[in-house]
Amino acid sequence: MNAPTRIDTTRTIRAPRGTELSCKSWLSEAAFRMLQNNLDPEVAENPAELVVYGGIGRAARNWECFDAILRSLRELNDDETLLIQSGKPVGIFPTHADAPRVLLANSNLVPAWSTWEHFNELDRKGLMMYGQMTAGSWIYIGSxxxxxxxxxxxxxxxxxxxxxxxxxxxxxxxxxxxxxxxxxxxxxxxxxxxxxxxxxxxxxxxxxxxxxxxxxxxxxxxxxxxxxxxxxxxxxxxxxxxxxxxxxxxxxxxxxxxxxxxxxxxxxxxxxxxxxxxxxxxxxxxxxxxxxxxxxxxxxxxxxxxxxxxxxxxxxxxxxxxxxxxxxxxxxxxxxxxxxxxxxxxxxxxVRPLFCRGIGPFRWVALSGDPEDIYKTDAKVKELIPDDAHLHNWLDMARSRISFQGLPARICWVGLGLRHKLGLAFNEMVRNGELKAPVVIGRDHLDSGSVASPNRETEAMRDGSDAVSDWPLLNALLNTAGGATWVSLHHGGGVGMGYSQHSGVVIVCDGSEAADRRLARVLWNDPGTGVMRHADAGYEIAQDCAREQGLKLPML
Amino acid sequence: MNAPTRIDTTRTIRAPRGTELSCKSWLSEAAFRMLQNNLDPEVAENPAELVVYGGIGRAARNWECFDAILRSLRELNDDETLLIQSGKPVGIFPTHADAPRVLLANSNLVPAWSTWEHFNELDRKGLMMYGQMTAGSWIYIGSxxxxxxxxxxxxxxxxxxxxxxxxxxxxxxxxxxxxxxxxxxxxxxxxxxxxxxxxxxxxxxxxxxxxxxxxxxxxxxxxxxxxxxxxxxxxxxxxxxxxxxxxxxxxxxxxxxxxxxxxxxxxxxxxxxxxxxxxxxxxxxxxxxxxxxxxxxxxxxxxxxxxxxxxxxxxxxxxxxxxxxxxxxxxxxxxxxxxxxxxxxxxxxxVRPLFCRGIGPFRWVALSGDPEDIYKTDAKVKELIPDDAHLHNWLDMARSRISFQGLPARICWVGLGLRHKLGLAFNEMVRNGELKAPVVIGRDHLDSGSVASPNRETEAMRDGSDAVSDWPLLNALLNTAGGATWVSLHHGGGVGMGYSQHSGVVIVCDGSEAADRRLARVLWNDPGTGVMRHADAGYEIAQDCAREQGLKLPML
Ligand SMILES: NC(=O)c1ccc[n+]([C@@H]2O[C@H](COP(=O)([O-])OP(=O)(O)OC[C@H]3O[C@@H](n4cnc5c(N)ncnc54)[C@H](O)[C@@H]3O)[C@@H](O)[C@H]2O)c1
Ligand SMILES: NC(=O)c1ccc[n+]([C@@H]2O[C@H](COP(=O)([O-])OP(=O)(O)OC[C@H]3O[C@@H](n4cnc5c(N)ncnc54)[C@H](O)[C@@H]3O)[C@@H](O)[C@H]2O)c1
CATH class of the missing domain: 3.40.50.10730 (Urocanase like domains)
Known part of the structure; x- marks a missing residue:
C-alpha cells in the first residue's frame, strides 16, 4: 500500500455551482459541494493539507480519502447512508429516504486515551484526523x-x-x-x-x-x-x-x-x-x-x-x-x-442567556453559488422577524461589510421557534423558484444543545453538570432520527483533545414536501435540545422558554 | 423539591405479559415491558435500588424517573421519540414512524472528567447514573x-x-x-x-x-x-x-x-x-x-x-x-x-475471530411472556441454520439447562448475513400468528461493531486503533438512521469510567411490513459495522467476510 497523500499543492478545490447535479439527488449533492467548499482557497486556511481552520481541523483524512468520499457521494442512492470515520469513507449502508445521507464521527477517543499524544500517534499512523467543529463536518463558511x-x-x-x-x-x-x-x-x-x-x-x-x-x-x-x-x-x-x-x-x-x-x-x-x-x-x-x-x-x-x-x-x-x-x-x-x-x-x-433560548450560530449556504440567493433569504428573514432591530442591523452590516468566501452564506443567531420557520420559508423559496438552487442549513457545534465542553460552552453550569456529555450525544441521535441530511459527532473541538464532545447537523432545503417535514422536525428539535439541556440544569430562562414554546419535557 | 427516591423496598416490578397494550403501539410497549423486565426480581441483582447487574448498573436514575419513563412511554405517539439522559426522561420530540421510539445516553462524560470520582460526585447530586451495558439500555435478560x-x-x-x-x-x-x-x-x-x-x-x-x-x-x-x-x-x-x-x-x-x-x-x-x-x-x-x-x-x-x-x-x-x-x-x-x-x-x-464475521451475542425476548414462543423461535433457528451442529447443540442445552429469568429469552451467537434472516423470520411468525405476541431483538454492547474498550473488546487491535471510539458512535448513529426501536450510547460499561464507549440497539418484530423493512436494514447494518471495523483494522477474516457478503466498504 502506498503512503497516503497528506499534502498536495497542485490541486485547487472549489464547489460546483449552478443546478447541474454530479450526484443522484440534491441531498448527496449538498454534501458533495459543501465538502469541496470547505477546501476552497477562499475558505480554508491550508487547503493543500486539507486543513480548514482551527489549528489542524481537517475536512478529510488525506487526499485519497477526499477522492473516495466524492466518489462515494456521486454513487450514493437516496436510500443509503455513507459513514465517515475521522475523514475516511468506511461504509455505505441501506437506510431510507428520511434518514441522513452521511453520518460522521471524527476524532473520538475512549476517554482514558483522549490526549494529544495518543491522538497524534494515531494521526501519524493514518488512523485519525482532527475534525475541529465545522471542518470535519463540512459546514465551515469562512470567518x-x-x-x-x-x-x-x-x-x-x-x-x-x-x-x-x-x-x-x-x-x-x-x-x-x-x-x-x-x-x-x-x-x-x-x-x-x-x-x-x-x-x-x-x-x-x-x-x-x-x-x-x-x-x-x-x-x-x-x-x-x-x-x-x-x-x-x-x-x-x-x-x-x-x-x-x-x-x-x-x-x-x-x-x-x-x-x-x-x-x-x-x-x-x-x-x-x-x-x-x-x-x-x-x-x-x-x-x-x-x-x-x-x-x-x-x-x-x-x-x-x-x-x-x-x-x-x-x-x-x-x-x-x-x-x-x-x-x-x-x-x-x-x-x-x-x-x-x-x-x-x-x-x-x-452567551449562556442566549443558549437558554436555543439561540446560537444558525447559518445557511446557497448551493447555486449566486449571492442573490442569499440576499433574497436576508430579505425573507427580515420579513418573518419584522420587529428585531438588532437582527436587521446585523443583516445590513453583514451585507455591506462581509465578503462572501466560497459559496455565499449567511449567519444569524436565532433560537427555538424561529429556526424551523426560516427553514420552511427557505424551502418554499426553493420550491417556487425564487431561489436558483437548494440551500443547506446548518450551525456550529458551538451551540445551545450540541456540546459538552467544561472549559467553554458548559463552563460553570448552574447544577454542576458541565462535563456530562449525554446531551450532545442525544442531540446527534435525535437529529439523525429526525432526518437531517448529515450528522456528526466530534471530540476535542475548540478546546482540544480530552476537553469537549460535540455534534453537528446540516439539512437541505431541496424544495420538496418531504424536506418540509424533515425541516419542521430537525430545526425544532435541534435548538429544542439546547433549551431542554439548560432547563434541566435549572436555568429559569430556559424553563420559561420551554413552557412558552410548548416543548415536551417530562420532568419539568 | 423532594430528594429523589434511590431505594424502595416496597415495590416489585414485573413486565406485563400477554397481548393487551399499556402503550399506544407495540414499539413503545416493548420499551415499557423491557424496562420493567430489567427490574424483575428474577432478573435484577438489586431491584429496590434499580440496580440490574454489573456493580451499580441501573435501569433508571431513581424511582421518580422510573415512573416518569413509564408514564412517558404510555403517552408516546408513534411519530415521537423519548430521550433518556442517564436514566432520566428529559424530552419528547417529533420524529417519524421509522425513527427510534427511544434514544438513550447513559454515563457519558467529557474525557478529561471521565473518572469514577467525578462520576460519583454527579451520581450523588442526582445528575447521572451508571448504565453499564444492557442495564441502562433495557435489554438485560439475566445471566x-x-x-x-x-x-x-x-x-x-x-x-x-x-x-x-x-x-x-x-x-x-x-x-x-x-x-x-x-x-x-x-x-x-x-x-x-x-x-x-x-x-x-x-x-x-x-x-x-x-x-x-x-x-x-x-x-x-x-x-x-x-x-x-x-x-x-x-x-x-x-x-x-x-x-x-x-x-x-x-x-x-x-x-x-x-x-x-x-x-x-x-x-x-x-x-x-x-x-x-x-x-x-x-x-x-x-x-x-x-x-x-x-x-x-x-x-x-x-x-x-x-x-x-x-x-x-x-x-x-x-x-x-x-x-x-x-x-x-x-x-x-x-x-x-x-x-x-x-x-x-x-x-x-x-473472541476476535468471531467479531471479524460480525458474530456476537444476538438475543431475543418473547413479549408474550410465554416460553412456547421461545421454543418456536429455537426451532426456527435450527430450520434456517440447518448445518451448524455446534449451534443446535447450544440450543438443546440452553433449553434443558437454562431457566428463564423474567420474560422468556434466548441468546445465540450469530453474525452478518444471518441476523437479519432470523429477524425477518421471527417477524413473519408474529405476523402469521405462530407467536402469541411480538418479539424484541437486541444484543449486548459487547459486540463486534458496537464498542471501543482498549482493555477488553478492542484490546490489541492489529492496527493499533484500540482507543478509536468513532466506531461505536457510527454504529449508534446508523442504527438510529436504520430505524431501530431504541438505541443507546454508554460510557464506562464493563471496564469502568474512562475505559470504554459503546452502543446498544433493540428492534421490535411487531409483524408489520414496515418492521420487515426496518429489520432487514438494522440487523444487516449492525453486525455490518463490526465487520467493517475489523476489516478496516486489517483482519483478513473480516475483509473476506465483507467481500463474501457484499458489504459496501468504499476503501477496501
Ligand atoms: N469562541 C469561539 O467562538 C471559538 C470558535 C471557534 C474556535 N475558537 C477557538 O479559537 C482559537 C482560534 O481558532 P482559529 O480557527 O482562528 O485558529 P487558527 O489556527 O486558524 O488561527 C490561530 C492564529 O493564531 C496565531 N498565533 C498562534 N500563536 C500566536 C502567538 N503566540 N501570538 C500571536 N498569534 C499567534 C496563528 O498564527 C494563527 O493565525 C482556537 O483555539 C479555536 O478552538 C473559538
Ligand atoms: N467478559 C464479559 O463478557 C463481561 C460481560 C459483562 C460484564 N463483565 C464484567 O464482569 C464483572 C462482573 O459482572 P457482574 O455483572 O457479574 O457483576 P456483579 O457486581 O453483579 O457481581 C460481582 C460479584 O463479585 C463478587 N465479589 C466482589 N468482590 C469479590 C472478592 N474479592 N472475592 C470474591 N467475590 C467477590 C460480588 O459479591 C458479586 O457477586 C464486571 O466487571 C463486568 O463489567 C464481563
Whole structure:
C-alpha cells in the first residue's frame, strides 16, 4: 500500500455551482459541494493539507480519502447512508429516504486515551484526523461563521460594562486565523476599536484582503498611536500588529497601557500546532513542531503561561478579560499558573442567556453559488422577524461589510421557534423558484444543545453538570432520527483533545414536501435540545422558554 | 423539591405479559415491558435500588424517573421519540414512524472528567447514573445473556489448549454476580468442572436456586476434594466456595494447586462498589463504601493487586489465564503491578475471530411472556441454520439447562448475513400468528461493531486503533438512521469510567411490513459495522467476510 497523500499543492478545490447535479439527488449533492467548499482557497486556511481552520481541523483524512468520499457521494442512492470515520469513507449502508445521507464521527477517543499524544500517534499512523467543529463536518463558511457570534459577544460586553456603547473603547486580542480573524471586523461592527496581534504576516494579509481588518501597524508604538487617535475620534477601526502575544501583552502591562477589554484567539487548544512559542520564528516553529513535537508543546505552554499571567494582570485592574474558547487557561494551569481560571470564559460571561433560548450560530449556504440567493433569504428573514432591530442591523452590516468566501452564506443567531420557520420559508423559496438552487442549513457545534465542553460552552453550569456529555450525544441521535441530511459527532473541538464532545447537523432545503417535514422536525428539535439541556440544569430562562414554546419535557 | 427516591423496598416490578397494550403501539410497549423486565426480581441483582447487574448498573436514575419513563412511554405517539439522559426522561420530540421510539445516553462524560470520582460526585447530586451495558439500555435478560458468550469462550479455550475437549479439566474463577454467575453453568456446558469463589452467600444461593451452579463446598479443602473427584470421573460439575478471591487465589498458588484455566469476574471495574477488600466482612464493606468511598477503593485496589499477582503466578506456570473483561489488570497496574497485562484479555485470546464475521451475542425476548414462543423461535433457528451442529447443540442445552429469568429469552451467537434472516423470520411468525405476541431483538454492547474498550473488546487491535471510539458512535448513529426501536450510547460499561464507549440497539418484530423493512436494514447494518471495523483494522477474516457478503466498504 502506498503512503497516503497528506499534502498536495497542485490541486485547487472549489464547489460546483449552478443546478447541474454530479450526484443522484440534491441531498448527496449538498454534501458533495459543501465538502469541496470547505477546501476552497477562499475558505480554508491550508487547503493543500486539507486543513480548514482551527489549528489542524481537517475536512478529510488525506487526499485519497477526499477522492473516495466524492466518489462515494456521486454513487450514493437516496436510500443509503455513507459513514465517515475521522475523514475516511468506511461504509455505505441501506437506510431510507428520511434518514441522513452521511453520518460522521471524527476524532473520538475512549476517554482514558483522549490526549494529544495518543491522538497524534494515531494521526501519524493514518488512523485519525482532527475534525475541529465545522471542518470535519463540512459546514465551515469562512470567518463570517464566527463574525456574528463575536459581534454578539462584544455587544453584550458593551451592555454589561460600558452602558451599551463601545464607542471610543478598544479591545486587545490576538490570533487572526480562521476564527480569530473575525474579531477585528466584529469589534468594528460593535462600534469598538481593536488591536489584533498575529504572528504570521500571511494571516494579516489575508484579513486585510478580505476587509476583516482595516490597517496594519508598523510596530507597537505605531499601533498604540493609531488606537489613541481612533478612540479619541470615536472611529471603530481595527489594527493588526505583527508580533507574539506572549511578548506584546506583558509589554503592555509593563507600560501600564489599559485596554477596555482583553481576550485571545490563538489556537492555544493545540499546543503543538496552534501557538507560536515566544522567541521562535515562524519558520523554526513550522519545522520543530514536526521534528520535536514535545519540545514545541512544552515551549508553547510556557509562553501561554506568560500570556495568561498578563491577562490576569489586566483582569486584576478591573478590565473585562475573558477566555475566548481556546482553552488557554487550562494550558497555563497545567504549567502551574494556579489562578488561571480567575477570569471567566465567554460563555458564562456573555452567551449562556442566549443558549437558554436555543439561540446560537444558525447559518445557511446557497448551493447555486449566486449571492442573490442569499440576499433574497436576508430579505425573507427580515420579513418573518419584522420587529428585531438588532437582527436587521446585523443583516445590513453583514451585507455591506462581509465578503462572501466560497459559496455565499449567511449567519444569524436565532433560537427555538424561529429556526424551523426560516427553514420552511427557505424551502418554499426553493420550491417556487425564487431561489436558483437548494440551500443547506446548518450551525456550529458551538451551540445551545450540541456540546459538552467544561472549559467553554458548559463552563460553570448552574447544577454542576458541565462535563456530562449525554446531551450532545442525544442531540446527534435525535437529529439523525429526525432526518437531517448529515450528522456528526466530534471530540476535542475548540478546546482540544480530552476537553469537549460535540455534534453537528446540516439539512437541505431541496424544495420538496418531504424536506418540509424533515425541516419542521430537525430545526425544532435541534435548538429544542439546547433549551431542554439548560432547563434541566435549572436555568429559569430556559424553563420559561420551554413552557412558552410548548416543548415536551417530562420532568419539568 | 423532594430528594429523589434511590431505594424502595416496597415495590416489585414485573413486565406485563400477554397481548393487551399499556402503550399506544407495540414499539413503545416493548420499551415499557423491557424496562420493567430489567427490574424483575428474577432478573435484577438489586431491584429496590434499580440496580440490574454489573456493580451499580441501573435501569433508571431513581424511582421518580422510573415512573416518569413509564408514564412517558404510555403517552408516546408513534411519530415521537423519548430521550433518556442517564436514566432520566428529559424530552419528547417529533420524529417519524421509522425513527427510534427511544434514544438513550447513559454515563457519558467529557474525557478529561471521565473518572469514577467525578462520576460519583454527579451520581450523588442526582445528575447521572451508571448504565453499564444492557442495564441502562433495557435489554438485560439475566445471566443467560452471558452464558453463551462464556460457553463459546470456554469451548474456544478447550480448542486452543486441550485438543478440543475440556473433559476432566477444571477452571478457577471468582464472582457469581449478574454476569459472573453464568460461569459455572457455561463451564459445565463446555464439559469442564469449575471452582467459583464468591464472597456473598446470597449470590451463591441465587445461583444454586437457578441451577447455574451445582453445589457449594464447605471450605477450600472440601472444594478441592470435590474438584479432584469430579475431574477424575470426567463429570462436569460446578462448585461454589464462599470466600475472598484475593485470599483464595494466593493460597492456591502457595499450595501448588494447578487449575487448567484461570480467570475472574468480580466487579473489579468499580473499585468502590464492586470488589470486596481482603480482610473485610461484607457488612463492613456495604457500610464503608458509603461512609468512606476513597478508603474502600484504595483497599479494594490493593487486594486486586494481590489477586492479579496470583493470576500472574498461574500464568507463569503455563496455565491459560485471562482477564474476563472486568479491567482487573488495569487496577493492579495502577497499584504498581507493572506486568499486570502479561496475561491477555479474553477478546484477543478467544473472541476476535468471531467479531471479524460480525458474530456476537444476538438475543431475543418473547413479549408474550410465554416460553412456547421461545421454543418456536429455537426451532426456527435450527430450520434456517440447518448445518451448524455446534449451534443446535447450544440450543438443546440452553433449553434443558437454562431457566428463564423474567420474560422468556434466548441468546445465540450469530453474525452478518444471518441476523437479519432470523429477524425477518421471527417477524413473519408474529405476523402469521405462530407467536402469541411480538418479539424484541437486541444484543449486548459487547459486540463486534458496537464498542471501543482498549482493555477488553478492542484490546490489541492489529492496527493499533484500540482507543478509536468513532466506531461505536457510527454504529449508534446508523442504527438510529436504520430505524431501530431504541438505541443507546454508554460510557464506562464493563471496564469502568474512562475505559470504554459503546452502543446498544433493540428492534421490535411487531409483524408489520414496515418492521420487515426496518429489520432487514438494522440487523444487516449492525453486525455490518463490526465487520467493517475489523476489516478496516486489517483482519483478513473480516475483509473476506465483507467481500463474501457484499458489504459496501468504499476503501477496501
Ligand atoms: N469562541 C469561539 O467562538 C471559538 C470558535 C471557534 C474556535 N475558537 C477557538 O479559537 C482559537 C482560534 O481558532 P482559529 O480557527 O482562528 O485558529 P487558527 O489556527 O486558524 O488561527 C490561530 C492564529 O493564531 C496565531 N498565533 C498562534 N500563536 C500566536 C502567538 N503566540 N501570538 C500571536 N498569534 C499567534 C496563528 O498564527 C494563527 O493565525 C482556537 O483555539 C479555536 O478552538 C473559538
Ligand atoms: N467478559 C464479559 O463478557 C463481561 C460481560 C459483562 C460484564 N463483565 C464484567 O464482569 C464483572 C462482573 O459482572 P457482574 O455483572 O457479574 O457483576 P456483579 O457486581 O453483579 O457481581 C460481582 C460479584 O463479585 C463478587 N465479589 C466482589 N468482590 C469479590 C472478592 N474479592 N472475592 C470474591 N467475590 C467477590 C460480588 O459479591 C458479586 O457477586 C464486571 O466487571 C463486568 O463489567 C464481563
Amino acid at each position: 463570517q461563521g464566527i463574525v456574528q457570534g463575536t459581534y454578539e459577544t462584544f455587544v453584550e460586553l458593551g451592555r454589561q460594562h460600558y452602558g451599551g456603547s463601545l464607542r471610543g473603547k478598544w479591545i486587545l486580542t490576538a490570533g487572526l486565523g480562521g476564527m480569530g480573524g473575525a474579531q477585528p471586523l466584529a469589534a468594528s461592527l460593535a462600534g469598538a476599536c481593536s488591536l489584533n496581534i498575529e504572528c504570521q504576516q500571511s494571516r494579516i494579509d489575508f484579513r486585510l484582503k478580505t476587509r476583516y481588518v482595516d490597517e496594519q501597524a508598523h510596530d507597537l508604538d505605531d499601533a498604540l498611536a493609531r488606537i489613541a487617535k481612533y478612540t479619541a475620534a470615536g472611529e471603530a477601526k481595527s489594527i493588526a500588529l505583527l508580533g507574539n502575544a506572549a511578548d506584546v501583552l506583558p509589554e503592555l502591562v509593563r507600560r501600564g497601557v489599559r485596554p477596555d477589554a482583553v481576550t485571545d484567539q490563538t489556537s492555544a487548544h493545540d499546543p503543538v500546532n496552534g501557538y507560536l512559542p515566544s522567541g521562535w520564528t515562524v519558520e523554526q516553529w513550522l519545522q520543530r513542531r514536526v521534528s520535536d513535537a514535545q519540545g514545541t508543546r512544552d515551549a508553547a505552554k510556557r509562553s501561554m503561561k506568560v500570556h495568561v499571567e498578563a491577562m490576569l494582570a489586566f483582569h486584576a485592574q478591573g478590565i473585562p478579560t475573558f477566555d475566548y474558547g481556546n482553552n488557554i487557561r487550562q494550558m497555563a494551569k497545567d504549567e502551574g499558573c494556579s489562578n488561571a481560571f480567575d477570569f471567566p470564559g465567554f460563555v458564562p460571561a456573555f | 443467560q445473556g452471558i452464558v453463551q458468550g462464556t460457553y463459546e469462550t470456554f469451548v474456544e479455550l478447550g480448542r486452543q489448549h486441550y485438543g478440543g475437549s475440556l473433559r476432566g479439566k477444571w477452571i478457577l474463577t471468582a464472582g457469581l454476580g449478574g454476569m459472573g454467575g453464568a460461569q459455572p453453568l457455561a463451564a459445565s456446558l463446555a464439559g469442564a468442572c469449575s471452582l467459583n469463589i464468591e464472597c456473598q452467600q446470597s449470590r451463591i444461593d441465587f445461583r444454586l436456586k437457578t441451577r447455574y451452579v451445582d453445589e457449594q463446598a464447605h471450605d477450600l479443602d472440601d472444594a478441592l476434594a470435590r474438584i479432584a473427584k469430579y475431574t477424575a470421573a470426567g463429570e462436569a460439575k460446578s462448585i461454589a466456595l464462599l470466600g475472598n478471591a484475593a485470599d483464595v487465589l494466593p493460597e492456591l498458588v502457595r499450595r501448588g494447586v494447578r487449575p487448567d484455566a484461570v480467570t475472574d469476574q468480580t466487579s473489579a471495574h468499580d473499585p468502590v462498589n464492586g470488589y470486596l477488600p481482603s480482610g473485610w466482612t461484607v457488612e463492613q464493606w456495604l457500610q464503608r463504601r458509603v461512609s468512606d468511598a476513597q478508603g474502600t477503593r484504595d483497599a479494594a485496589k490493593r487486594s486486586m493487586k494481590v489477586h492479579v499477582e496470583a493470576m500472574l503466578a498461574f500464568h507463569a506456570q503455563g496455565i491459560p489465564t485471562f482477564d474476563y473483561g472486568n479491567n482487573i489488570r488495569q487496577m493492579a497496574k495502577d497499584e504498581g503491578c507493572s506486568n499486570a497485562f502479561d496475561f491477555p484479555g479474553f477478546v484477543p485470546a478467544f
